[in-house]
Amino acid sequence: MSNRTQLTVSPGPHVRSKESTSNIMFNVVLALLPTTLTAIYYFGSSALMLIIACSITAVATEALFQKLRGIPVTIGDFSALVTGLLLALTLPPELPIWMAIVGSIIAIALGKQVFGGLGYNFFNPALVGRAFLLASFPVAMTTWKLIDVTSSATPLGADNPTAIALKDLFLGRVGGSLGETSAVAIILGGLYLLYKGYIDWRVPAGYLGTVAVLTTFVGKGGPIFHLLAGGLMLGAFFMATDMVTTPVTKKGRWIFGIGCGILLVIIRVYGGLPEGVLYSILLMNMFVPIIDKYTLPRAFGEVKING
Amino acid sequence: MGKEKIDIKLIVVLTSIMIISALVLSLVYQATTPLINEHAAQAKKEAILDVLPGAVKYEKLEKGGLELYQGLDEAGSPVGIAFQHEGNGFQGTIILMIGMDVENQKLLKVKILDQLDTPGLGARMAEEEFKGQFQGKSFSDNFVAKEDVDAIAGATISSQAVSNILKDAIATVEQAYSGGE
C-alpha cells in the first residue's frame, strides 16, 4: 500500500542535548593539541613523523578491521585518531617508524576492535599499543633522544632525580616520550577537557593526589618531582580518564584514580621498571568491571523500609 | 541403604597399583640415575673449568664448611677457586658457578647454571655481554645494577639478582677463608 507517512512517533524524550560521540572525541583531539605542538617543537620532524604515522595507521586499521567484519566503518567518530595520537605521544622520539606503525595496529586491532570496537574494550587501546611495543622492543622503547640535557635517561631513570630542575620538567625541557615532557601543555589540555566536562575530575584528582601523598613518604625526589616526571600528567589527564575504560560510577572513579596512584608508586619505588604509569592504568583497567559491579550508587530512596 | 561394608577391593587395587608403580619406577630410577649423575658431573666439570680461565683440572677443597673447587693450570699451580652459589632471581632460583681469585680479591668469570627468568630479557644474563662484565670485578665493589653493573635493558631486576648472588657468594667465601684460617 502507499506510504502515507506524515508524523513521526517515537518514545520520549523528544529533545536531545547537542553532545555526540564524535564531538567528544574531537574535543579530546583539540585538547591534545598543545601537547602535540610542544612535542613537535622540542623533537622536530621525527616527532611529527611518528604522530602522522600513528594517526594514519590507527585510522586505517580501524577502517580495515570494520571492512573485514562487514560492519559500518566508523572512523568519522575520531576515536581511532585519538588512540593513534595518544600512542604517538607515549613513544620515544627516536623510535623507528615501523615500530610505531606496529604499535598503532596492535592498539586498534588488539586493544579495541577484537572486543567489538568503540565502547567495548577493557584496556586503553593506546596503552595496549605501548605496552606491546615496550614488551617487544624494550631497548628501542627506552632509548631517549636528548634535547639539551645531559641525562641519558628519562628523569625517572636518572641517577639523581633532584638534579633535574623542576622548571625544566614543568616546561618539558627533559628527555622522554613525545608527549610526556611538558607538564604545562598537558595540564592546559586537561583543564580544557575538565572545563568542557568531557573528563571527570575525580580520576586525575585521585591519581595525582595519591601519588603526591605517597611520594611524600616513600621514594626519592619528593611529590612535585614525581608528579611532573615521566608520563604521569599525560596518563592522569588523557589515559586514565578514557571514558570507555574507566568506571562509570563516581565512587568507582575515585577507587580507580587512587588505585592507579598506589600501583604507580609501588612500581616506581619498589618495582623493577622505572616508569609505571602505563602499567598502573592497564592494571586498573582490569578492575573496572568489578569496580563498577560493586560500587553501585545508592539508588534514590534506597533505604530499608522500617529500618 | 543402611550399613555397608567397606570395600576391600578398593584398598587392594589402589595399593597394588602403587606397589607396581613403585617397582617400575625404582627400576627406571636405577637405570637412569648413573647417566643423570654423569651428565651432572660432566656439566659441573665444564662449568668449573669454564669459570677458571687457564685451569685444566680441579680439585675439591673444603673450607669453613664450604665446598670449593680449586682450579689448577697445566703446571699444576692454582688459578683460582670456583664456587657454586644460588639465590632468588626474578622468577625463580638462579644458580651460578663463580670463579674467583681470592688472593687478588676479584672475580674471574661467572657462568649461569640455571635460571628461570624471562626469555629474551632476564634470560640474557647468560649472554657474554652481561656476565662478561663481572670479569675482574673487585670484591669490594658495590654490585648495584645501573650503577657499577650495567643492567640488561628491560631486566634490571634479573641483573640486580645476579649481582646480589655474586655479592653474597663473595661474602660467604671470604667468611670461610677468614674463619678457616
Added chain:
Amino acid sequence: MKARTFEQGIHPRYNKELTAGKAFKLASQPEEVIIPLQQHIGAPAKPLVKKGDIVNLGQKIGQATGFVSADIHASVSGEVLAVEKVNGSLSVKIKNDFEDRQDESIKAKGDLKDLSAEELKDIVKEAGIVGMGGATFPTHVKVSIPEGKNVDKVILNGAECEPYLTVDHRTMVEQAEKVIYGLQALMKMVDAKEGYIGVEVNKPDAIKSMQQAIKAEDKISVVPLEVKYPQGGEKQLIKAILDQEVPSGGLPLDVGVVVNNIGTAVAITDAIQVGMPLVERTVTVTGAVKNPQNLIFRIGTPLSQLIEESGGFIGTPGKVILGGPMMGQAQSNLDLPATKGTSGILVLSKDELGAYPEAGPCIRCARCVDACPAKLLPTALVNLTKADMNLKLQDYHVLDCIECGSCTYVCPANIEILQWVKLGKENLQAELRKSE
C-alpha cells in the same frame, strides 16, 4: 532564600518564553467531542449512555469501575452519536448542540469550613478529578490515606519542569486564590498541618502571586526551587522541599506527604465552589504553531482543532507531542481528542527534528549516570535488558526508574536509553510474576 533542589538531573532548554506571558484563552467548542472512558490510570469507566441519548454539560456519562478509576462527564450538551472504540479505547461521541445545558447535579457544594473530609473526598470522586500534571492518577485515591499511615504535609507541584509547558505557571499567576483554596481543601481531606507550593525560580511572577495569596495563611509556604529537570518529579520535589527521600518502591505517603498538581487544586476548587466536574482543562499549545498560547478547552476536543485554534502549523509538522518534550507522547493521529491528562500540545517541525540519529555504541561516558535523578546506572540497565538478563535488573534497581528521560537526553551515542529501560522494567515484572 536559596532555591532548593535534588541531586543530579539535567538542564534542557526550557523554551517557555513562547507562551509564558500569554493569559489563558477559551478555546472554541468543537462540533463533536470524543470522550474516552479511560482518561486515567486504573480501570476504564463503564458507559452510562447509549447512542441517541441526549446529555447535558457535566452529566456523568461514565461510571468508575472499582476503586482506582474515575467518573467521566459530558463536556458539552448534545446527542450521543456513538459509544464505540476509538483508537483502541471505548469512547462516547457527542454531537455538540452548543447550548451548554448544565446538568441539574451541578451546584455549589457549600463552604469549605462546613464540609467534612469525607464529604470533600466524595466531591472529588464525583467530579472525576485526576492528577492534572499528566499522570492522571485518580485524585480521590491519592487522598484516601490507608489505615496506619499518617499524612501531615501536602505539596502542590508548581515546578513545571517540563520544557515548553506554561499552564501551571499561568494558573498560579491568574488563579492564585483558587490554587490556595484547592490546597486548603486537600489539606483538610488528608488532615495535614502544613502545605507547600514548590515553584521553580524561573517563574518569579508566579512566586510573587502565590506569596501574595498566602499572606493570611501561616500553614502554607511557597518554596522557590532551582531550575532543573525533573524538579517536578514527585520524589524529587519532596527531596527538594522537605529533604526527605521516599523509600525505594514506596509512595510519598511513606514519608507523610501527598503531592498534587497545581491544576488539580484548581479543579478541586471548581468542584466545590461551582460544583462543575472535570469537563475542561488548560493546555499549552506551543512549538511550531503560528500562535503559541495557553487555552482552556472542553475535554474531548480533537487535537487538530486545538492546533488550528493556535494558528495551525509552521512548516511541515514532524512530531505532535501530548505533554512536554521530555515525557510527552508523540501522536500519529490528530483526530484523537485531548483529554484530562493533556497539559500540552507541542509541535516540533520536521526541520527542527532533523534526521533521526542512529544509535552508536555506548562509550561509557557516564553522562546518564550523572544525570539520573534516581541515581541508577542507565547504561548497565540498557546492557542487561539487551542481553535479556532480566532478573539482574533487580540488583540495579530498575523499578526505581521514574522514566524522566534525562538519560536519553544526555546520551552522546543517541541510545534510546529510556525505551530500553522501560522494556527492561516490563521484562523484570513479567519475570517476577512468573516466579510468584
Added chain:
Amino acid sequence: MLTLWKDFVKGLWKENPVFVMLLGMCPTLAVTNTATNGLAMGLATSFVLLGSGIVNSLVKRLIPDEVRIPSFIVIIATFVTIVDYSAKAYVPAIAESLKLFIPLIVVNCLILGRSESFASKQPVHRTIADALGMGVGFTWALTFLGIIREVIGFGTVFRGTSLAIQVMGEWFQPWLIMVLPAGAFLTLGTVLGVMNYFKNRAASVKVDLQDSTGESCHTV
C-alpha cells in the same frame, strides 16, 4: 580397520586437542616459546598418552569407581616419571628447557580426558589409535605454535639445536613479547580466531551450496 583409521585421524584436525577441544592448555601456552620445546613436549605427552592409555584400557575393569581417578592418575604419573628420568638421562638439554612442565603432563587434561572418555570405554587397539592420533595432533599443534612464536620472537626456528635455522634476516628485530607469557596467550588466541574465521567462512559457503543445489554436499 576403518574405525581405527578414523580414531587416529580425528585427533589430527577435526578433534584436535589444542585447537578444537582446548585441552592441555597449560603446556600449550607454557612451552611453545620455541619450536623445539613444542615438539619435545608434544612427543613426551604423546608417549604418556599412549602408555597410560594402554594400561588404563587394560585395567579398567579391575578398578572400582571410587578409586578410578586416583588409580588412573597414578598410572599416568608413573609414565610421566619414566619420561622425566629418561629425558634427563638421554636428552638432558631438552629436559632442562622443559623443566617443570614434564611432571605437569600428569595433570594435562588431555591425558586424563582421553583416559576417562575413551580409554576407559574402548578396547586397547582403538585406544592406541586414538592416543596416537591425539598425540600427533597435540605435537603438531604445539610445534606449530612454537614455530610462530619463535620466528617472531627470536627470528629463528629450532634454535639451540642442530636443526637451527635463522629465518629472519639481520634486519629483523625480534618481538620479545612473543616469547613472554603475554605472547603465548595472544598467539593462541589469534590462531584460534583466525581458524574460526575460516571455519565460519567455509560453513557459510557450505550453506550457500546447500541452498543452491538443494541437497547436502556431505560425501563421507
Added chain:
Amino acid sequence: MDFEIFKNAIPSMGLLGALFAGGLAYSSVKFKVEEDPRKGEIEKVLPGANCGACGYPGCASFAEAVVKEETVCDGCPVGGPDIAEQVATIMGVDAGASSKERQIAQLLCQGGKAETFNQADYQGIPKCRAANRVANSKSCEYGCLGFGDCVSVCAFGAMYMDDNGLPVIDTDKCTGCGKCVSECPRSIIALMSNTEHIVVRCKSVLKGKEVKQACEKGCIGCTLCAKKCPVDAIEMVNNLPVVDAETCVGCGACVQACPTDAILETPYETIKIEKPKEEVLVITEDCVGCTLCAQKCPVDAIAGDPGNKHELDTKACINCGQCVKVCPKDAIEYQ
C-alpha cells in the same frame, strides 16, 4: 642390580596407597549421599536447550521434577514423543497417550508491508514491544509490527522474517514452546493444534470499513464464511469469525468465500485461492431509499440519501450479499 632400593619404595608406596584407598573406601560408605541416578540419565536425554517451556528453570530442574514425580514424562514440549519415550523408559513407565497431535505456532495476521502502510514514522528501538508502547505507527493497530521479536526469541530457528515484513513459521521446526506467543505484544501468534485445518488470519475487531482502510487482507466481518460453512462451524464474535475445530470438516468453503483472503487453510503454507468474482451486485430502480442496505454493508459500499435510490460502489463491494438479504424491496440483485 641394587635391590636395596625396593626395600623403602615398595612398602612406603604400598602403605600410602592402602592408606588413601582405605580413606576413600571408608568415606564412600560413611559419607554416601543418596542421589537418584535417574536424574542424571534423564538430563542426558533432554535436549538441553534450557528454554523453560516445561515450566522449570532448565533441563536439570525438569529432570529433578520428573524423578520426584512432580511432572509427567512427556512434560518437555520441545523433545516431543521421542524424548518423552526415552524419559519414560528411564522412569520405567509408559510415555502415555502422547499421540502425534502437537501444538504449532500460527501467525494470525497477513498485514505485511504490501497489505498495510505506515500512518506515522516510528523512530526508536527496532523491537515490536518497544514500538507497541508508543502511538500506533502502523495503519492497523492490531497487525504485526514486523520487527521480529518473535524470531529473536525462537530457540529452535523455526522462524524468520520474510521480505514482506512478516514472520514465517517453519512448522517442522516449531516445537510449540510458546515463546513467540508470549513475546508478541499484539498477540497475533497463537498455538494451535496441527489438526485444526482452518485459521482466521486476522485479529482486527474493527468494523469492515476501518479494516479495509488499514489492510488489504484484514477480516471485514462480512460473515460470508459463516454463511457458506456447510456444517455451521463458524460463529462471528467481535467482528471476527471463530472456527469451532470440533465441528469443522476442513472443506475450505469459507476459504473460498472470504473476500479478503483473511481465512486460510492449513497445512501451513499460504495457499492462494483464486476467488472468482463471477457476479456483480447492483441496486435496481425498485430501491426506495430505506438505507437498510447501507447500514448493513460491512464495507460501506452503499451510499445514498434517505428516500432516494442508493448507489453501490462495485469496486468496494465484496459480494457478501448482506444487503440482498436485508432489502425489503428485493431491489438488490446479482447481475
Added chain:
Amino acid sequence: MGDLGELFGSLVMIFMTAAITNNFILSQFLGICPFLGVSKEVPTAFSMGLATTFVMTTSAVCVWAVNSLILVPLGLGYLKYVAFILVIASFVQLTEMVIKKVSPPLYKALGIFLPLITTNCAILGLALMIPMNNYNFIESTIFGLGAGAGFTLAIVLMAGMRERLEFADVPAALKGAPITLLIAGLMAMAFMGFSGL
C-alpha cells in the same frame, strides 16, 4: 624481634611473589583450564578461586608432609610425582565427599568445583615447587595461600571482564576461547608491570 620481623618479611615476600609477580595463571601458565572454563560469572569464579585456594593450601601442607616426612628421609625423591598426585587426588576426593555430606550449601557453593581442581595443574605445579624451593611447613602454607590468592584474583578479574563481554559486539570468529585468551594475554601484559617487585 628482628628475626621475627625478617621471618614475617620473607613470608610476605613468598605470598606476594606467588600471588602477583609469579602469578600462577598469568606468568606460569598453571591452571589455565579452569581459568578459561569457570570464568563466566564473578560469583562462580570467586567460588572457584576460594575452592582452589583451599585445595592449594591444604595440598601444600600434605605435600610438604609427604615430602619431608617420607620421601626425603627414605631417599625416594624419584617417586614424588606418583606420591604427590595420589595424595592430592585422594585428598580432594575425600574433601568432596565430606562436604557433600556435611554441608550441602557449602557443597553447592564450592564442592562442585572440587573434581575440576584435582586435575588442575596449578595444584601439582605448586606441589612440585615446594620441594624445589625447600620451603618449610609455614612457608609451604603461605605459598599455597599466596598462589591461591593470585589464582582467585586473576580468575575473578577475568570473570568481571567476561561478564561485560556479554554485552560487547565481539567478532564471531573471536567469540569464546579466542577472546578469552586475548584478554588473558593483555592481562599478562599488564601484570608485567609488577615484574621485579
